[in-house]
Each structure stands twice: as structure tokens, then as C-alpha cells.
Amino acid sequence: MSNRTLIAIVDDDQPYRESMRKLIMLLGYTVEAFPSAADFLASRGLPETVCLVTDVNMPGMTGVELHRHLVDAGYAIPTILITAYPDKVARDQALKDGVVCYLSKPVDDDCLARCLRSALQPGTPIDDSL
Numbered sequence: 659m660s661n662r663t664l665i666a667i668v669d670d671d672q673p674y675r676e677s678m679r680k681l682i683m684l685l686g687y688t689v690e691a692f693p694s695a696a697d698f699l700a701s702r703g704l705p706e707t708v709c710l711v712t713d714v715n716m717p718g719m720t721g722v723e724l725h726r727h728l729v730d731a732g733y734a735i736p737t738i739l740i741t742a743y744p745d746k747v748a749r750d751q752a753l754k755d756g757v758v759c760y761l762s763k764p765v766d767d768d769c770l771a772r773c774l775r776s777a778l779q780p781g782t783p784i785d786d787s788l
Contacts, residue, residue: 663688663708664706665690665708665710666689666690666701666703666704667679667711668693668694668695668710669712670694671713675691676691678691681767681770690707695720695727698710699724705733710728710735710738711770712739713739714740722748722752725752725755725756725757736776736778736780737758738758738760738773738777740761742762758776761773
């Protein structure tokens with residue numbers, strides 16, 4: 659694995675964002691958490707981010723919009739979308755658009771760990787049931 663292992667979390671729900679930060683740190687990664695897409699985009703950590711874990715539904719810019727914005731701006735950051743409101747059509751479109759995983763809250767720790775490994779090591783298979 660590269661020395662660049664900064665995982666960015668973007669979620670407007672502070673308790674959830676903090677619990678996700680702690681979980682990903684326990685998995686051995688360096689983590690920065692942001693309350694909004696705008697805060698993440700304005701951060702100095704953006705160029706060092708190797709994976710983005712973001713909520714789908716946020717005020718301002720959604721997780722899907724953030725992913726598209728990053729791709730359009732030339733940042734091909736592997737993205738994991740998380741939502742409390744699963745939608746098969748939105749999931750299928752997000753995966754078609756290059757999102758690594760589309761997970762429902764509450765997120766299973768093992769599923770998240772597999773998604774992170776896949777994001778950081780392209781070609782690692784992920785169970786299609788995610």
C-alpha cells in the first residue's frame with residue numbers, strides 16, 4: 659500500500675461522521691473528516707486523499723455531486739457512497755459512474771473494510787451484494 663493513505667470522510671451528521679472516523683482509524687488508516695463537500699474541497703488534504711467516504715444526502719452538494727465534481731476537476735479519487743435512504747436506481751447509476759461502493763447505513767464494518775481495500779488496491783474483488 660502507498661504511503662499516501664489519507665481517507666477523507668464527508669458527512670453532515672456529526673455523530674455519524676465521528677464514529678466513521680474512529681472506525682476507519684481502527685482499520686489502520688489516516689483519516690480527516692469534513693462536515694460538508696465545500697469544506698472538503700477547500701481543504702489542503704484534497705490532493706493527498708486516496709479514498710473518499712461520503713454521505714449521499716447532504717445539504718449543498720450531495721455525495722454524488724461531489725464525486726462528479728472531483729472527476730470533472732481531474733481528481734480520480736476512489737469514492738464510497740453511504741446512504742440512509744437506499745435507492746437501487748441511484749446505486750446502479752453511481753456504480754456506473756465509477757463509485758467503488760454504495761453502502762446503506764448502518765454500514766457493516768466488514769463491508770466497509772472490503773470497500774476500502776478495493777478502493778486502495780484496484781482490481782480487488784468486492785462481493786456484488788454490497
